[in-house]
Amino acid sequence: MTGTPGAAAAGDGEGSLRSPPCSPSYDLTGKNKVVTVDGVRVKLQIWDTAGQERFRSVTHAYYRDAQALLLLYDITNKSSFDNIRAWLTEIHEYARRDVVIVLLGNKADVSSERVIRSEDGETLAREYGVPFMETSAKTGMNVELAFLAIAKELKHRAGRQANEPSFQIRDYVESQKKRPSCCSFV
Numbered sequence: 001m002t003g004t005p006g007a008a009a010a011g012d013g014e015g016s017l018r019s020p021p022c023s024p025s026y027d028l029t030g031k032n033k034v035v036t037v038d039g040v041r042v043k044l045q046i047w048d049t050a051g052q053e054r055f056r057s058v059t060h061a062y063y064r065d066a067q068a069l070l071l072l073y074d075i076t077n078k079s080s081f082d083n084i085r086a087w088l089t090e091i092h093e094y095a096r097r098d099v100v101i102v103l104l105g106n107k108a109d110v111s112s113e114r115v116i117r118s119e120d121g122e123t124l125a126r127e128y129g130v131p132f133m134e135t136s137a138k139t140g141m142n143v144e145l146a147f148l149a150i151a152k153e154l155k156h157r158a159g160r161q162a163n164e165p166s167f168q169i170r171d172y173v174e175s176q177k178k179r180p181s182c183c184s185f186v
């Protein structure tokens with residue numbers, strides 16, 4: 001699900017991030033995943049729209065009932081970044097009103113081919129009020145964090161007590177995310 005924006009849904013089934021065919025070991029979509037949040041198991045089920053953005057009527061069906069959506073662009077591909085706005089417009093129209101959205105700039109390991117600056121992702125995310133991080137399906141950078149943040153948010157919503165402080169997913173992501181540097185991605 002890298003290179004073009006895709007949607008993933010978190011629900012009460014199971015799921016995870018699928019490995020790109022280039023070797024890597026981190027799965028962005030496809031398998032079931034259980035994330036433990038504060039001792040509670042949150043089950044995620046992920047669907048990848050897998051380039052079906054050309055067939056939007058099909059794609060709607062994937063995310064209409066999703067509790068969370070991961071929007072991916074490829075930091076080495078400008079059109080994938082430009083497509084994000086269209087996706088956000090679509091999502092606004094078709095997704096659940098309370099859907100959790102996380103914006104991911106993937107392929108952060110290939111800095112030599114970068115065409116989208118981190119700041120551009122940050123600015124877009126701020127504009128739409130969504131959390132943002134750069135990821136690498138190759139090295140695994142921030143991959144677990146993306147799912148953990150979603151799982152925490154969903155768990156919090158499901159079991160929030162009246163006097164419990166609310167969980168701020170954007171603050172959490174900002175405090176936890178790794179930032180790619182020129183020389184290291186860990």
Ligand SMILES: Nc1nc2c(ncn2[C@@H]2O[C@H](COP(=O)(O)OP(=O)(O)OP(=O)(O)O)[C@@H](O)[C@H]2O)c(=O)[nH]1
Pocket residue numbers: 001002003004006020021022023048049050051052106107108109110135136137138139
């Ligand atoms: N270096 C690097 N390569 C990646 C990363 N993620 C995906 N790739 C490679 O990028 C290519 C495209 O990956 P896909 O996951 O098939 O991308 P996609 O555009 O979403 O493809 P569809 O799901 O079919 O739409 C493959 O060669 C992957 O191995 C990454 O984080 N780093």
